[in-house]
Amino acid sequence: MIAELLFGTFFGLLLLGIHRKVIARIQRRPGPPVWQEILHMLKFSFKTTWVPATASAALFVGVVLVAIGIWTAALAVVLSGGSLLIVFAVYMLHKIVEHGFGLSSGSPYGKFGGVRSVISAASEIPLFVSVAGIALFTRSLIISDIVAYQEVHGPLLLTVPLAGLAMYLVLLSKMPFGPFSIVESKELVSGYKTEHFGVWRAGLEVCNGLKTYVLLTTFLLVFVGTMPFLFLLVGMLVLVVSLSFVCALCPMLSPYDSVTVQTIIAGLMLAYVSILVVVS
Amino acid sequence: MNEIGGIPLFYLEFGDIVAYFSPFTLALFLLALVFSVFVIVSRPERQIDIAFGADAFFAKDISLAELRFRRFMAIACGLACMGAMVTGDVFDFTLFVSLVGICNVGIVAAVKNHHVQDAAYQYGLVALAGTVPLFSAAAIVVTTTGSLSMLELASPGAPAVPLIARALLVLGVMGEGMAPFYAAKAEMFRAPGAPYVIMCSLSSLLIFLRVTEVVLLL
Numbered sequence: 001m002i003a004e005l006l007f008g009t010f011f012g013l014l015l016l017g018i019h020r021k022v023i024a025r026i027q028r029r030p031g032p033p034v035w036q037e038i039l040h041m042l043k044f045s046f047k048t049t050w051v052p053a054t055a056s057a058a059l060f061v062g063v064v065l066v067a068i069g070i071w072t073a074a075l076a077v078v079l080s081g082g083s084l085l086i087v088f089a090v091y092m093l094h095k096i097v098e099h100g101f102g103l104s105s106g107s108p109y110g111k112f113g114g115v116r117s118v119i120s121a122a123s124e125i126p127l128f129v130s131v132a133g134i135a136l137f138t139r140s141l142i143i144s145d146i147v148a149y150q151e152v153h154g155p156l157l158l159t160v161p162l163a164g165l166a167m168y169l170v171l172l173s174k175m176p177f178g179p180f181s182i183v184e185s186k187e188l189v190s191g192y193k194t195e196h197f198g199v200w201r202a203g204l205e206v207c208n209g210l211k212t213y214v215l216l217t218t219f220l221l222v223f224v225g226t227m228p229f230l231f232l233l234v235g236m237l238v239l240v241v242s243l244s245f246v247c248a249l250c251p252m253l254s255p256y257d258s259v260t261v262q263t264i265i266a267g268l269m270l271a272y273v274s275i276l277v278v279v280s
Numbered sequence: 281m282n283e284i285g286g287i288p289l290f291y292l293e294f295g296d297i298v299a300y301f302s303p304f305t306l307a308l309f310l311l312a313l314v315f316s317v318f319v320i321v322s323r324p325e326r327q328i329d330i331a332f333g334a335d336a337f338f339a340k341d342i343s344l345a346e347l348r349f350r351r352f353m354a355i356a357c358g359l360a361c362m363g364a365m366v367t368g369d370v371f372d373f374t375l376f377v378s379l380v381g382i383c384n385v386g387i388v389a390a391v392k393n394h395h396v397q398d399a400a401y402q403y404g405l406v407a408l409a410g411t412v413p414l415f416s417a418a419a420i421v422v423t424t425t426g427s428l429s430m431l432e433l434a435s436p437g438a439p440a441v442p443l444i445a446r447a448l449l450v451l452g453v454m455g456e457g458m459a460p461f462y463a464a465k466a467e468m469f470r471a472p473g474a475p476y477v478i479m480c481s482l483s484s485l486l487i488f489l490r491v492t493e494v495v496l497l498l
Contacts, residue, residue, distance in 0.1 A: 054339060056325040056474050059318050066314060073307065083286040086304050089489045093311060096482050103474035106325040106339070118481060128492065135496060141284040
């Protein structure tokens, strides 16, 4: 498990680095090296660490541990073929982590990052559409059962493509520099993570790497099915590059527009799943 | 679909009421527990705000009386949340969820700011209205199936739970757990006192996640 945890963290960070590089190249900038996010994590691990005088100290530190803890648990669930509901629960609880990061410092920049995270709650609704779409066809939410179902009936991406699209939008809403990345917008400095420096920030980077790895693995396992490990990594790379294209070509929306667009998407997705329920 | 949250690890029986710990409910229970501990051991942050019209800033402090009341409410909210995460009884679930709603109103209503109190009042009305579909759902379940036990209702051959009962349960949780009303009330979650405010959003998410499992289970 330790080996998988380390690999997941570093590969996830590498994917985030590739994400930045692809965006830069599309925008005709040289961009940072692809291992920049790994360097960030290592750099922050050895920088001076402090807790701001205005912070709620226990929460300020504790939320970093919670962030790493929940994504480690999600990785364990994915690797053991456990319940998809737990992975989605972790995804939703990541919002609490962002809220905690932002509010615990007392900084106005962090606070607004946290507030924006909460007002983006509509971005989670497509997740329920994915869950409902998968449950209707596979009659199970256990990842190993879903993978087994696809071995017999083919990839779910072909059976319920809009559920796959819903999950893709969920991935998009969590990618940095995307149209919905209002929690880290530059007018808020670094948004909810502005005041977390040193080891705390390194912990957040670890969490981001793990999160990316877990979410992409889940998408491929749940909508494409089982595959050799090397193909899984290539699949993750392809997904990240496609997300990078969307992020590079779409401007970051204003908070109001971001919430409006996410709400419209959520409404359409709910209508889709209602039709699926009636038809089935 | 009986094991959507994973195979139950153990059951805790209180007479005919059974709490069950599956990987899913246990994970949610532990999160509620961890954040309850944060509420107990944390002191609130001092929010920094810009003073408009001057080159200055000021820090907001929370009085001791307000701190004590909000901490008490947040701990009660955490306990109610833990109960809602593991209970295997539909009526108990609705009770715990309504308690979460009351505590959430209490956490924010203690803030001495008229914008926050106005938001808390409006949320209180929503939470109050949310109890109607919530308890209606439990009533429909017991009258149509003769049982309130989730484990019994999920077993093969059990009477089917009407779709309207499940819909009312979700509607009730939306009212009590603030979502989506919570997200529309920025005054509530930008109030000072991060450990307590976070308990509002955490409890909202947790009961929403649990009701997803309950609805799929029934």
